Amino acid sequence: MIRFDQVSRFYQSGGKPALEDVTVEFNRGDFVFLIGASGSGKSTLLRMILREGLPQRGKITVAGQNLARMLERRVPEYRRSIGMVFQDFRLLPDKTVYENVAFAMRVIGAPRTQIRKRVMKILSRVGLENLAKRYPHEISGGEQQRAAIARAIVNSPAILLADEPTGNLDPRAAEEVMKILRWINASGTTVIMATHDRAIVDRMARRVVQLHRGKLVRDQQDGSYDAPEGSYAWELLTKEQEESGLRAHDPAPLLTQAVPMVAVGAAAERSQQQGTEQGSTDQARADQSSTERNSIEHPHDGEARVEPEVAPEDQRDTEPMDSAASLEHEPDPAPEETSVADAPEAELEPEQPMEPPAEQESAEDSAAASADSHRVIPREFRVTWPEDASDADPIESSSPAGVDAADMPALDGEAFEESPEATPQEPVETTDVAADEPETDALTPVPPKRIPGPPSRSTTQSRLAWLSQSEEPQGAETDKPAANEPAGEARPEVPKPRASASEASYSDTRRTAEQLRASKRGIFGRRGSR
């Protein structure tokens, strides 16, 4: 499955490790809460599963594959085998809910008819079939997160990583999201969720893996948010609490200063962004060609919103929640197929021309270009779970049998644009991560990255600030450095800052378009001909 073997991850040479000597294993079908104070390394661990950064020490294997040995050009397709959900949703603002989800399938070259059927089905599963035509700014945060989850799982990932997916949601919306995650997990997908939400962790009583200052301090089945009294984690945290007067396992007291700033900043940013997106979306819509305009109707505009039922298929896994937190509408256990025929004509995906209208080129083309870069998915490189032959697609199946290993996930590239990372100023000591394994060109030394050093502070705020800086676009596919990353100095060029995390990923996509246009010509003949 996923195995961390004495993994240490340093962002800066000589600095404190973001992860230190972490050994942990996640098995197929696990539902794991990853908890720990802000800065304890949760996001770093999740990102390392995505192979966003390699360990300077130790080894990470996923489905038996050592990530350090993976060829760079194989990384995108590997990442597509993992679904990822973020706290800030990261939906493409100028695409409808339907289009956001469909995009993930288009990226992998799924046939249009299959996309149409599948997207409507999954939107139905997450209770968004009636909001398919809405743009992200036209739906609530909870609905946006459900759309983001739909996008993450539409290609049946074996692994779903969720980084504080309920962090921006109220308890009710959070509970809706958790119901969907439970359903996905019950279908066989491994779910690893970083969270600070004590209520959710306590209520679900699942496996809890706790990090503290980069170290794994607890791995408990059927755990709760607080470490059991007398346990190692409890002793450690209690001791720190006594010394500092703060509860180290509870992020709130440690973030007395940062939390309000993050909240206000994020809210302001969202608000500003929403305004901007509203404007740009309106402009984009005005600019749309008649072809696209006619093909995408918004049947729900102006209509009262009908909250669809969330429909986890596996009632086995939907233990009763307290009434206040649970959904009003229980999921429909009968996974009736939401076929194209079931859906109103207007809700179906329009026959979109491969050649986008000229006015749409920059947005559409950039997104597609990013997608194109990840388009080819050799089957042999998909994550597989050979020990289980009875996999079943969680969306297609009415029973929680698992995910089809051959139908590994594909995510849109924008979700996995590598964040800039500071690499150590000096080479960090490395160990032979796999001396027994055959050499591959993935071991070619990585040229030092020259990027501006990120803030050493933690918290979501610093990450957002860091995300707001551009990074050098990745080059075309090359079999370069996969091995442990050497030190680097600050990059001389600091790209133009961006306004927000979601905008950042969108801009990354655009930059990637420039880089990938050439390869795109080869893949999408007529699209790339412009």
Ligand SMILES: Nc1ncnc2c1ncn2[C@@H]1O[C@H](COP(=O)(O)OP(=O)(O)OP(=O)(O)O)[C@@H](O)[C@H]1O
């Ligand atoms: N890109 C980066 N460059 C340098 N340091 C980083 C980077 N990302 C994270 N760090 C540092 O690594 C440590 C772990 O950060 P990480 O984001 O993994 O923590 P976290 O537990 O997810 O925090 P939060 O709960 O606030 O999201 C922190 O000290 C942080 O400052």
